[in-house]
Amino acid sequence: MVFVRKTLALRSMPSLAKRWQDAKQTAFPCLFPLGYFYVLVKSKKGEEMNYIERAIETSMRHVCISAPSDPAARGLVRENAVIAITGAFSVSSKTVIQRHLDLNRESVNKLINRLKKKGVISVHPTFANTDRSFITLTSFGIREAELLLNRELNLRSDVSRVNERNLIHDLSVQLIVLKLAKAKKISGFATERDLAIQLEHRGNDPRLVDALVVDANTGSKIAIEMEASNSKNKNNGDIRRRILTKYLEELESNDGLYEFVHMYSHRQRFLTQIEKAHTRIFDSRSSPFSSSQQRLLLDSIKFKSSECSLIYELMFNSKRQLSDENGAATNKMNYIEQLAELEKLAKNTQDRVIEIRLNGFRDAGKALGILE
DNA sequence: CTGCTTTGTATGCAGGGTCC
DNA sequence: GGACCCTGCATACAAAGCAG
Numbered sequence: 001m002v003f004v005r006k007t008l009a010l011r012s013m014p015s016l017a018k019r020w021q022d023a024k025q026t027a028f029p030c031l032f033p034l035g036y037f038y039v040l041v042k043s044k045k046g047e048e049m050n051y052i053e054r055a056i057e058t059s060m061r062h063v064c065i066s067a068p069s070d071p072a073a074r075g076l077v078r079e080n081a082v083i084a085i086t087g088a089f090s091v092s093s094k095t096v097i098q099r100h101l102d103l104n105r106e107s108v109n110k111l112i113n114r115l116k117k118k119g120v121i122s123v124h125p126t127f128a129n130t131d132r133s134f135i136t137l138t139s140f141g142i143r144e145a146e147l148l149l150n151r152e153l154n155l156r157s158d159v160s161r162v163n164e165r166n167l168i169h170d171l172s173v174q175l176i177v178l179k180l181a182k183a184k185k186i187s188g189f190a191t192e193r194d195l196a197i198q199l200e201h202r203g204n205d206p207r208l209v210d211a212l213v214v215d216a217n218t219g220s221k222i223a224i225e226m227e228a229s230n231s232k233n234k235n236n237g238d239i240r241r242r243i244l245t246k247y248l249e250e251l252e253s254n255d256g257l258y259e260f261v262h263m264y265s266h267r268q269r270f271l272t273q274i275e276k277a278h279t280r281i282f283d284s285r286s287s288p289f290s291s292s293q294q295r296l297l298l299d300s301i302k303f304k305s306s307e308c309s310l311i312y313e314l315m316f317n318s319k320r321q322l323s324d325e326n327g328a329a330t331n332k333m334n335y336i337e338q339l340a341e342l343e344k345l346a347k348n349t350q351d352r353v354i355e356i357r358l359n360g361f362r363d364a365g366k367a368l369g370i371l372e
Numbered sequence: 373c374t375g376c377t378t379t380g381t382a383t384g385c386a387g388g389g390t391c392c
Numbered sequence: 393g394g395a396c397c398c399t400g401c402a403t404a405c406a407a408a409g410c411a412g
Contacts, residue, residue, distance in 0.1 A: 070390040071398030107399075109381060114397095132380095 051151075051198040052257075056188035056214055058150050059088060063100075064181050078103075079115055080148055086121060086137050087145025087153055089174050089191050091162055093131045095314050096171055100178045120144055122157075128164040129171060130318055136162065154197055169228040172311050173210045176224060176264055179307075186213040186222075195257070206246050207257055223250075223258040227265040230273055240277040241288065248293060251300050261301045266311040271303045306340045 062084035067074045078101055085100070086092040098108040112135065115121045120141035125133050137145055139157040146153050173192070180186045190212040199205040209223040250256035265271050278301070281287060282294045289297065313320060313336060342361055346354045 068390090070396095071388080072390070072396050075397055104400095105380080106382095106401095110398095113382080 052190045052194055052212065054151050055088070055190040055194040056212070059189050060181060060187065061150075062148050063088070063178065064184075065101075075111075075114075078111055079120075082111065082115060082135075083120060083137065083141060083145050084148050085174070085178070086135055087142065087149055087155065088194070089170065090136070090155055090193055091167070091170060092135045092174060093129055093167075093171050094133070094135070095129075095131050096174045096178065097135075099175065099314060100182060115141075122159075124159050124162075126164055126167065128167040130315065130320060134162065134167060134171075154193075168315050169210075169226055172228060172264070172266065172315050173224060173226045175311060175314060176226070176304075176307060177211050177213060179310075180213060185216055187216045187219070189213040207250065209258070209261070212258060220260060221258040222260040222262055223247075225261060225263050227263065227270045227274065230267075230270045240274065241281050244278065244281065244289070244297060247301065248289070248297060251296055252293075259300065263301065263303050264307055264311065265305075266308055266316050268305050268308045271305050271308070275303055306344055309336045309339060 062077075062080045065077050065081050068077060081101060082092070082097055085097070094105075094108050094112060097103070097111070098105065101108070101111075103111065112121070112123060116123060119138055121135050122138050123133050123135055128134075136159060137155060137157060142153060142155045142157060145155070170192075177186075177189050177191075181189065192208060192210050195208055195212060196205065199207055210226045211224040213222050213224060214220070215222060247261050250258055251261075263271055263274060278297070282289065282298075287294070339358075339361060342354070342358045345351075346358045
């Protein structure tokens with residue numbers, strides 16, 4: 001705790017922080033790590049705790065914030081949220097931060113610039129997302145994140161490790177996880193990175209999913225899967241069968257990594273394609289799954305189509321306006337939220353009248369250029 | 373190509389809060 | 393009261409988009 005306070009003070013004085021950073025790199029390379037070394041990965045009871053559990057336990061602390069009324073304190077809390085998010089996911093973007101902290105574009109720019117000035121994060125231009133840039137932590141920022149999250153992060157500050165081809169996918173996962181966190185639907189989460197760090201085969205471990213969240217009410221673990229392309233649905237469904245087998249292994253196991261799988265995408269079409277592929281596999285005479293296994297898979301895999309438009313709008317729509325003029329952009333968000341509600345209602349009630357209303361609402365969206 | 377508009381970001385300022 | 397930094401607003405500016 002003492003250390004956290006100290007670094008916060010340091011961070012609010014850029015020149016001092018800079019000097020501290022320089023000193024760290026030259027004169028005392030071994031001094032600073034002592035700060036977080038004493039909080040070694042152990043639980044309160046003292047027994048060894050695995051990395052994923054540790055991540056789940058600590059993940060929400062700085063990510064889920066209630067903004068204090070004191071502007072200065074609020075600024076620091078927000079800065080910490082940015083550091084915690086970027087630390088946990090290894091990259092982030094202005095759009096994700098903006099959405100999570102409920103800020104306007106101007107305020108995010110100021111927040112990010114402030115952190116940049118303090119030497120905590122760096123912003124890299126790219127063509128791979130709608131922001132045209134992504135955020136990573138500097139080596140100084142990584143230390144800050146490790147202090148905040150109270151665990152080792154195994155992060156590197158060099159940008160060449162960021163795979164720009166996965167950027168939108170990764171940011172979409174963040175969007176969903178953070179939305180769940182903010183809505184208090186989950187009590188903790190572990191990112192794909194966290195899983196990879198603990199699992200033996202690292203990068204290509206078959207048990208890897210895009211994120212792991214813990215349901216706030218039931219405490220059950222849920223795997224989050226994000227389908228950003230439909231490449232896996234082409235061919236003969238062999239890939240889907242392998243993926244199902246992978247899920248089944250965890251679902252059937254008593255100490256599996258997760259009990260449910262939630263599928264997300266920016267396109268409703270991709271989700272229905274996956275659902276269809278599943279039924280095809282189950283229906284085929286040579287189906288590798290017993291009927292009880294099929295039931296388990298059907299019950300455990302849920303398709304979250306209500307988030308499609310949100311993900312599309314924030315991550316994929318290159319025509320989206322970044323500056324919010326309190327007009328088009330917010331109207332659009334309102335429309336999309338209303339649409340999602342209506343879709344949910346139509347699905348739950350199966351009411352013909354609501355379905356007609358939904359179709360009308362969709363048509364209106366198309367006429368206004370919000371939907372395609 | 374030019375000149376105009378739009379878009380995204382940066383900066384300075386006023387007015388406002390909390391905490392020591 | 394001063395340190396600190398929030399917010400919104402006005403303004404400036406560069407880059408991109410676009411019609412002619």
